[in-house]
Amino acid sequence: MSYFDVASSAPLHPVARQALQASLDEGWADPSRLYREGRRARLLLDAAREAAAEAVGCRPDELVFTSSGTRAVHDGVAGVLAGRRRAGKHLVVSAVEHSSVLHSAAAHEDLGGSVTQVGVGREGAVSVEAFRAALREDTALACLQSANHEVGTEQPVAEAAEACRAAGVPLFVDAAQSLAWGPVAGGWSVLAASAHKWGGPAGVGLLAVRKGTRFSPQGPADERESGRAAGFENIPGMVAAAASLRAVRAEAVEEAARLRELTELIRTRVPELLTDVEVVGDPVRRLPHLVTFSCLYVDGESLLHGLDRAGFSVSSGSSCTSSTLTPSHVLRAMGVVSEGNVRVSLPPGTGAAEVERFLEVLPGVVGEVREKLGAPVAGAEGTAEAVTVDALGMTCPQPVIELGRAIGRVRVGGTVTVLADDEVAAVDIPAWCYTQGHEYVGAEPRPDGGNTYVVRRGM
Amino acid sequence: MSYFDVASSAPLHPVARQALQASLDEGWADPSRLYREGRRARLLLDAAREAAAEAVGCRPDELVFTSSGTRAVHDGVAGVLAGRRRAGKHLVVSAVEHSSVLHSAAAHEDLGGSVTQVGVGREGAVSVEAFRAALREDTALACLQSANHEVGTEQPVAEAAEACRAAGVPLFVDAAQSLAWGPVAGGWSVLAASAHKWGGPAGVGLLAVRKGTRFSPQGPADERESGRAAGFENIPGMVAAAASLRAVRAEAVEEAARLRELTELIRTRVPELLTDVEVVGDPVRRLPHLVTFSCLYVDGESLLHGLDRAGFSVSSGSSCTSSTLTPSHVLRAMGVVSEGNVRVSLPPGTGAAEVERFLEVLPGVVGEVREKLGAPVAGAEGTAEAVTVDALGMTCPQPVIELGRAIGRVRVGGTVTVLADDEVAAVDIPAWCYTQGHEYVGAEPRPDGGNTYVVRRGM
Numbered sequence: 001m002s003y004f005d006v007a008s009s010a011p012l013h014p015v016a017r018q019a020l021q022a023s024l025d026e027g028w029a030d031p032s033r034l035y036r037e038g039r040r041a042r043l044l045l046d047a048a049r050e051a052a053a054e055a056v057g058c059r060p061d062e063l064v065f066t067s068s069g070t071r072a073v074h075d076g077v078a079g080v081l082a083g084r085r086r087a088g089k090h091l092v093v094s095a096v097e098h099s100s101v102l103h104s105a106a107a108h109e110d111l112g113g114s115v116t117q118v119g120v121g122r123e124g125a126v127s128v129e130a131f132r133a134a135l136r137e138d139t140a141l142a143c144l145q146s147a148n149h150e151v152g153t154e155q156p157v158a159e160a161a162e163a164c165r166a167a168g169v170p171l172f173v174d175a176a177q178s179l180a181w182g183p184v185a186g187g188w189s190v191l192a193a194s195a196h197k198w199g200g201p202a203g204v205g206l207l208a209v210r211k212g213t214r215f216s217p218q219g220p221a222d223e224r225e226s227g228r229a230a231g232f233e234n235i236p237g238m239v240a241a242a243a244s245l246r247a248v249r250a251e252a253v254e255e256a257a258r259l260r261e262l263t264e265l266i267r268t269r270v271p272e273l274l275t276d277v278e279v280v281g282d283p284v285r286r287l288p289h290l291v292t293f294s295c296l297y298v299d300g301e302s303l304l305h306g307l308d309r310a311g312f313s314v315s316s317g318s319s320c321t322s323s324t325l326t327p328s329h330v331l332r333a334m335g336v337v338s339e340g341n342v343r344v345s346l347p348p349g350t351g352a353a354e355v356e357r358f359l360e361v362l363p364g365v366v367g368e369v370r371e372k373l374g375a376p377v378a379g380a381e382g383t384a385e386a387v388t389v390d391a392l393g394m395t396c397p398q399p400v401i402e403l404g405r406a407i408g409r410v411r412v413g414g415t416v417t418v419l420a421d422d423e424v425a426a427v428d429i430p431a432w433c434y435t436q437g438h439e440y441v442g443a444e445p446r447p448d449g450g451n452t453y454v455v456r457r458g459m
Numbered sequence: 460m461s462y463f464d465v466a467s468s469a470p471l472h473p474v475a476r477q478a479l480q481a482s483l484d485e486g487w488a489d490p491s492r493l494y495r496e497g498r499r500a501r502l503l504l505d506a507a508r509e510a511a512a513e514a515v516g517c518r519p520d521e522l523v524f525t526s527s528g529t530r531a532v533h534d535g536v537a538g539v540l541a542g543r544r545r546a547g548k549h550l551v552v553s554a555v556e557h558s559s560v561l562h563s564a565a566a567h568e569d570l571g572g573s574v575t576q577v578g579v580g581r582e583g584a585v586s587v588e589a590f591r592a593a594l595r596e597d598t599a600l601a602c603l604q605s606a607n608h609e610v611g612t613e614q615p616v617a618e619a620a621e622a623c624r625a626a627g628v629p630l631f632v633d634a635a636q637s638l639a640w641g642p643v644a645g646g647w648s649v650l651a652a653s654a655h656k657w658g659g660p661a662g663v664g665l666l667a668v669r670k671g672t673r674f675s676p677q678g679p680a681d682e683r684e685s686g687r688a689a690g691f692e693n694i695p696g697m698v699a700a701a702a703s704l705r706a707v708r709a710e711a712v713e714e715a716a717r718l719r720e721l722t723e724l725i726r727t728r729v730p731e732l733l734t735d736v737e738v739v740g741d742p743v744r745r746l747p748h749l750v751t752f753s754c755l756y757v758d759g760e761s762l763l764h765g766l767d768r769a770g771f772s773v774s775s776g777s778s779c780t781s782s783t784l785t786p787s788h789v790l791r792a793m794g795v796v797s798e799g800n801v802r803v804s805l806p807p808g809t810g811a812a813e814v815e816r817f818l819e820v821l822p823g824v825v826g827e828v829r830e831k832l833g834a835p836v837a838g839a840e841g842t843a844e845a846v847t848v849d850a851l852g853m854t855c856p857q858p859v860i861e862l863g864r865a866i867g868r869v870r871v872g873g874t875v876t877v878l879a880d881d882e883v884a885a886v887d888i889p890a891w892c893y894t895q896g897h898e899y900v901g902a903e904p905r906p907d908g909g910n911t912y913v914v915r916r917g918m
Contacts, residue, residue, distance in 0.1 A: 001495070003488075003494075003496055005488075005489075005492065005494070005496075008488070008489045008492060009487055009488050009489050009691065010487070011487050011488075012483050012484075012487050017483060020483075021480070024471050024476060024479075024660075025471075027661075028468055028469070028470050028471050028655065028660075028661065029462075029464075029467070029468050029470075029772075030464075030467040030468050033464065033467060033772070033774060034760070034763050034764065034767065035462075035464070035763065035766075035767045035772035035773070036460070036767060036772065037462055037464075037772055038772075067526030067527065067530065067662060067690055067693075068526065068689070068690025068691050068693075069690070069691070070681055070683075070689045070690040070691065071526065071689060071690050074678055074679045074681075074689060078678075078679075099681075100679065100681070100689075103679035103680045103681065104679045106679065106680065107678060107679040107680070194691065196487065196691055201483075201487075201693070201695070201696075202486075202487065202691050202692060202693040202694065202695070202696070203526060203662040203663075203690075203691075203693030203696055204662075205690070219533060219537075219566060219678075220533045220537075220559065220562035220563045220565065220566040221562045221565065221566070222529055222533075222558075222559070222562060224529075230527070230529045230530060230533060230559075231526055231527025231528070231529040231530050231662075231664070232468065232527050232528065232529065232653065232655055232661050232662075233661060234526075234527075234660070234661040234662030234696075235661065236660070236661070237660075237661070237662055237693075237696075301493070304493050304494065305493065307494075308493065308494045308495060313488075313492070313494035313495065313496055313497075314494070315492060
C-alpha cells in the first residue's frame, strides 16, 4: 500500500507519537491550577508554545493552539474582521483558498460584509498586481494561502504582504500546506496551520496573530489560550504537534529536494505514458511533494477506486466522486479540466520505487476506465461540416466524451454543437478545447436549462 | 500525592490510553476519503459514535463529537437559539451553570437576546417551580446542568425537562459533571459533555441534539460531523473518549457507592475537626465523589498552597486565588461564604487511607493560615454597644476577620459597622452572619466607593 494523500492528512510522525505518549502522564491536568499537576501541565504547554512559535517565526505570546486548522482559520478571520470593524467590512481572498477561508468569507457576507475574490492564472497563482488592486480604503483583511492545497502552486505571499502593508491592511496566511517545509516569508499579520498535515495529531491547529494586529475574538468568552481558542487545552496534542513540527523541519531541506525529484518524475512521465492528460499547477513555484494532473474521458470515482485496488491512495478534485458533487473550485478558478483529476501528495520518506510502481499501474487503470466509458480515440479524420451532440442529462465526464467523439467526425474548421446541462461542462468544455487545440466558440443558455456549447475543430 | 480535583480534569483512564494508542495507527486519515485508510478511519469513527451514543442514551445520528465540552456548550446553545429564532430570543439559565453556559448567555445578550437567570436555594438547586415560571412564550431555550461542578448538587433535570416539554421549550443539559455516573434522566433535548472529565483525553466533547429539535449551526459552514462541529476529526481522541466512557460506566455503581462513603466522611468530619467551617451543597441529592466546604478567616490561595505542600491537590471557588479575582458565581448565588473555600473531588479508585490522611492534615493547614492572618477566637464576651471597623482597602478574607474580631468586643444585641470596599465582602459578610448566628442588618453604599455594613450580635 502506498499512501499518496498527505495533503489531506499525514500519518502520525514517530516523534509525535513519542511526545504524545510521554505527555499523557503529565499533560492531563488543568494548566491554570496552582497545584503541582497543574504546574506540570503548564510547563508542558509553555514549552510546546515556544517550540511552535519558533517554527512559525513569531513570539510565543503571539501564538495560540486551536482545536484544528479549520478553527484557526474561522476564528482568525472572524477575529481580525471584528477587530478592524472600524476600518471597514471589505474582505479580500484569492479564488483558490481552502474551503475554510471561503466559508469564513461567505459567513462574513451573511453578516453584511463584502468580499472580493482575486482570480488566478492558469497555473493557480494570483498576480500581485491583481491582489494589490483588490485592496480598498475599507478593506479590513486580505487572505492569501502560502501554497495551494490542490495543485501545489505557491502564492506570492511576501509580495502580497508588502502590498498589504503599504495599504495598511493585515494579511492572513493559511499556511496549512507549507508550514512543514519552512516558515512563511514576508510580513504577514495572521497565520493559521494544522498539525495533522505535518504528521502531528488531529485536533491541533495554530493561530499566530502578530502584535499590533487588531483582533477581537468572536463567540462566547473563554479564558483559555489568551481568550482566542475556547475549550480545555489538549496539552498532549499540543506537545506532539510542536515536537513533530520541529522534527519535520529538521528533515525538510533534504526531504524537499528528494520529493521534488519524485514529483518532477511524475510531471514528466504522466504525459508520456498517457494521451489526453494535463499536468496542472505551477511547474516551478510549487510545493515539493505535490503534483496534480487531469485525465480526460475518465470519471474521478472510477479512477480513485482503480488506483485504490492497485494499492495507491490519492485524492481527486473531480466532481464525479462520492464525497463531492461539485468540481474543485480551485481547478474551476484556474480554468483547467476537472474530470479525471488526480492529486498525488507524497509523505516524507516515500521511496522512488513506490513512485515508479505508481507510474507503472496508472496507464492500465486509466485505460480501463476509458474503455468502459467509450472514450474517443485521437486522430480521427472527419468530413462533416457541423455535428450536434445531445448530452442533456449526462454527467461528467460523459459530455466531454461525446464532444471528443464528435470532433473526430467533423473536418478541421467544422463545428460541434453540444447540448449539456451538467454544470461541470461549463468548466470542462472550454478547458478541453484549450488542451486539445480546438477553438471554444462560446455557450448560450438554453431556455429549458443547461447550455448550448459551440466548438470549432482546430487540428 | 493525592489528586482530589477530578471535577477539573481526570487523569487519563487506562482504557482511554489503550484505545488512543491502538487507534493512532488507523485513525489518522480523512474519514471522508474513499481509499482504504479513509474507510478504516470511518469505521473507527462510526464505532466510537455508536458507543458514545449508547452511553448518552441517544441515537448515533443525534450525536457529534466536538473539540471540547466548552465548544459543545457554545455551539449547542448557539445552534438551538438560531434554530428557534422564530419562537423568540429569550433564554433561561440557572444561576449556577458552568461559565461556558453563562458566557453563551452573555454572547446571546450581546446579540440582542434576553436572558433570565433562575436562582438557587442555599443548597445549590433550582426549584422546579421557579424554573417553570421563567419559561415564556418567547423562550427559545432553557439550560440546566445535571449536577453542579462546584458543590456537587444535582439539579431536578427530569422535572425541568417535563416543565419545558409542557411549555414547548427545548432543554439543554450540561452533563459534564455527571455523565461518568450514568445517563441523564428525563426528556432533555440537547446535551453536552466533556471527555477529560471522565478520564478520556482532552480535546473531545459530546453534543447530542435530539431529532425534532430545531438546530441551525452557527459560524462558517463545514461539512464535518453533520455540519455541527467544524474541523478535521480527531478520531483517536474520539475512540479513546468513547471507550473510557464505557469503562467508567461499567464501574460506576460500585465506585459511586464507595466514593459516596468517603465524601460523606469528609462532610461529617470536617465540622468536627474545624471551627468556623461550613460544608456546602445538598447533603443527599449530590454527586457521589464531590464535597465542598468553606473555612472562615482563611484565604483560598494560602489554603491551596498549604494543602499542595501537604500532598493534596484540590481547587477553590474563593476569590483570593491567583487564577481568579472574583468569587465563584455558584457560591455567591447560593449565598454561602466564599472565603477559604475547598472543593474535593475524588477520582475513581481513591482509597480510604488517602481521605483519612487529608482529614489529618487539614486542621493543621487551616490553623496555620488562620494564625498568620490573626483570625478571631470564638466566644469572646464583649461589652461595647457599637463598634466601627475600617476595612477599606483590605481584601478577602481580611474584612470578615476584622468583623469577627470586632463582634467579640460588643455585647449580644450590640452592633458592628464595617466599612469595606472589597466586593467579596458583599457576599461573605451576610453569609458569615448566617453561619455564625448574627443578624445581618444591611448595607449602604458609601459615597467614595464600597459599602457600610451593619451587623447585630446574635449570640
